[in-house]
Amino acid sequence: MGRTVGEVAALGAVSVRTLHHYDAIGLLSPSERSPAGYRFYGDADLERLQQVLFFRELGFGLAEIGRIMSDATFDRLEALLLQRRMLEEKARQLGHMIDAVDDAVDAMEKGEVMDDKDMFEVFGEFDPKQYEQEARERWGSTDAYKESVERAKKYTKDDWKQVKDDQERVSLAFADAMGRGLPADSREAMDLAEEHRLQIDRRFYPCSHQMHVGLGTMYVADPRFARHYDDFRPGLAQYVCDAIRANAKRAG
Amino acid sequence: MGRTVGEVAALGAVSVRTLHHYDAIGLLSPSERSPAGYRFYGDADLERLQQVLFFRELGFGLAEIGRIMSDATFDRLEALLLQRRMLEEKARQLGHMIDAVDDAVDAMEKGEVMDDKDMFEVFGEFDPKQYEQEARERWGSTDAYKESVERAKKYTKDDWKQVKDDQERVSLAFADAMGRGLPADSREAMDLAEEHRLQIDRRFYPCSHQMHVGLGTMYVADPRFARHYDDFRPGLAQYVCDAIRANAKRAG
DNA sequence: ACTAGACCCTGACGTTACGTGAGGGTCAAG
DNA sequence: CTTGACCCTCACGTAACGTCAGGGTCTAGT
Numbered sequence: 001m002g003r004t005v006g007e008v009a010a011l012g013a014v015s016v017r018t019l020h021h022y023d024a025i026g027l028l029s030p031s032e033r034s035p036a037g038y039r040f041y042g043d044a045d046l047e048r049l050q051q052v053l054f055f056r057e058l059g060f061g062l063a064e065i066g067r068i069m070s071d072a073t074f075d076r077l078e079a080l081l082l083q084r085r086m087l088e089e090k091a092r093q094l095g096h097m098i099d100a101v102d103d104a105v106d107a108m109e110k111g112e113v114m115d116d117k118d119m120f121e122v123f124g125e126f127d128p129k130q131y132e133q134e135a136r137e138r139w140g141s142t143d144a145y146k147e148s149v150e151r152a153k154k155y156t157k158d159d160w161k162q163v164k165d166d167q168e169r170v171s172l173a174f175a176d177a178m179g180r181g182l183p184a185d186s187r188e189a190m191d192l193a194e195e196h197r198l199q200i201d202r203r204f205y206p207c208s209h210q211m212h213v214g215l216g217t218m219y220v221a222d223p224r225f226a227r228h229y230d231d232f233r234p235g236l237a238q239y240v241c242d243a244i245r246a247n248a249k250r251a252g
Numbered sequence: 253m254g255r256t257v258g259e260v261a262a263l264g265a266v267s268v269r270t271l272h273h274y275d276a277i278g279l280l281s282p283s284e285r286s287p288a289g290y291r292f293y294g295d296a297d298l299e300r301l302q303q304v305l306f307f308r309e310l311g312f313g314l315a316e317i318g319r320i321m322s323d324a325t326f327d328r329l330e331a332l333l334l335q336r337r338m339l340e341e342k343a344r345q346l347g348h349m350i351d352a353v354d355d356a357v358d359a360m361e362k363g364e365v366m367d368d369k370d371m372f373e374v375f376g377e378f379d380p381k382q383y384e385q386e387a388r389e390r391w392g393s394t395d396a397y398k399e400s401v402e403r404a405k406k407y408t409k410d411d412w413k414q415v416k417d418d419q420e421r422v423s424l425a426f427a428d429a430m431g432r433g434l435p436a437d438s439r440e441a442m443d444l445a446e447e448h449r450l451q452i453d454r455r456f457y458p459c460s461h462q463m464h465v466g467l468g469t470m471y472v473a474d475p476r477f478a479r480h481y482d483d484f485r486p487g488l489a490q491y492v493c494d495a496i497r498a499n500a501k502r503a504g
Numbered sequence: 505a506c507t508a509g510a511c512c513c514t515g516a517c518g519t520t521a522c523g524t525g526a527g528g529g530t531c532a533a534g
Numbered sequence: 535c536t537t538g539a540c541c542c543t544c545a546c547g548t549a550a551c552g553t554c555a556g557g558g559t560c561t562a563g564t
Contacts, residue, residue, distance in 0.1 A: 013375035050371050084353045094343040101336045123265035
């Protein structure tokens with residue numbers, strides 16, 4: 001038996017009304033309902049709520065959050081990493097704002113008038129839209145993509161296991177190529193990158209070379225991704241990223 | 253001739269519609285209007301807009317911002333210092349959120365379920381309401397206070413000069429007492445603190461001992477305030493704060 | 505002087521994400 | 535059975551604008 005709306009609200013992050021609202025819009029529905037209509041939220045529901053709240057904190061609209069999280073390829077770990085990056089960016093912006101306050105104080109004390117642009121450039125600096133774009137690229141939004149969503153919805157447990165195994169096989173092959181000293185722009189490494197791209201392209205969504213390069217960059221930039229690959233072999237994340245870049249360059 | 257709504261909007265922080273809205277609600281009205289009705293914003297208008305945007309960024313509602321900034325004792329420097337403090341607090345909360353993301357990632361990798369409370373305690377941690385309360389105490393909201401607002405509105409330039417001279421005289425007297433080695437809880441120091449409190453009480457708003465202590469704490473905590481007093485004499489901010497505390501204690 | 509384009513104005517409906525309250529049912533303890 | 539705490543759905547209201555309609559103003563070019 002899960003938690004009632006009151007119990008979830010008592011955790012301090014959302015109100016009962018908010019939970020009703022999220023249920024009504026399909027963003028977060030309880031996994032159980034009593035015959036009397038009571039909502040009961042389980043552990044997975046709370047995990048989903050936390051994810052929603054991170055996105056909300058970062059300025060995403062609820063519809064957009066729902067769209068992102070409803071995606072079949074939505075991966076909680078990847079989302080957390082994206083969110084982490086956004087939070088860091090936002091914290092950086094706050095630092096800039098503190099600097100801006102200090103600049104304003106300085107100008108006051110000197111009896112100076114600040115330049116118009118300098119006064120306001122710090123506002124709006126953090127723009128979730130940029131990240132929405134990235135999330136969209138990562139989890140897609142085109143009609144062709146939506147088609148692949150439908151396709152992925154039909155995947156069985158075995159299908160998903162196959163996906164996972166394929167991904168692991170490619171990762172191991174990358175580690176092997178690297179271990180044999182093959183340059184990231186060697187034919188073999190680039191073929192692996194191409195295979196990697198095609199897996200995504202066939203299994204999930206259209207993955208252009210450009211998008212692939214973006215993913216490669218993310219693998220290096222996000223510490224947890226980097227660790228994922230580097231656990232196969234130290235430096236592998238960078239190697240994969242380089243191979244992806246070389247592959248994209250090969251494709252023109 | 254000032255800037256049009258389009259020119260202000262082009263600075264990137266607000267839209268034309270927002271400027272219309274702020275004018276409509278009396279939050280920020282242009283200092284000039286053409287015979288055709290065009291709005292023209294001057295330097296002071298832009299400074300006010302910046303202040304509005306800092307408060308907005310920090311989560312204050314527009315009505316609340318208007319109320320604070322319409323106060324006769326509203327002081328731009330003090331506001332900037334408050335805003336700075338709030339921004340730092342908010343940045344701290346973001347740090348906690350980043351930690352929370354890391355905790356969630358850890359839990360995922362270990363296949364563990366996080367404690368409910370731990371999952372959500374970071375949300376809502378930054379609460380502008382606390383600071384609104386402080387702003388309200390600083391710039392008041394009671395009926396008696398409103399009365400003193402009306403009173404202050406009638407102050408002439410000479411009155412304000414007198415206020416400023418009185419404040420400076422007390423600051424110098426504090427510095428003198430400290431220089432003569434009088435403890436902060438000596439009768440003379442406490443009398444100065446009382447005089448300071450009464451100045452505020454008579455001139456602006458009811459200033460209880462409790463509120464006075466809060467102000468004293470602020471004088472030490474905010475670097476610019478601290479510097480204001482310490483420029484009279486090193487360590488004076490702390491001395492004034494201690495004298496205020498001792499005075500409050502004396503009053504029971 | 506006329507025209508076109510950029511920008512201004514006021515007015516008003518719509519959007520987003522809930523807050524608040526009405527009216528009534530459910531559950532558990534006394 | 536009663537009471538109090540909590541649940542439900544429904545629906546109007548709020549805050550802060552976004553968007554659009556309809557029309558005026560200003561400036562440069564013709």
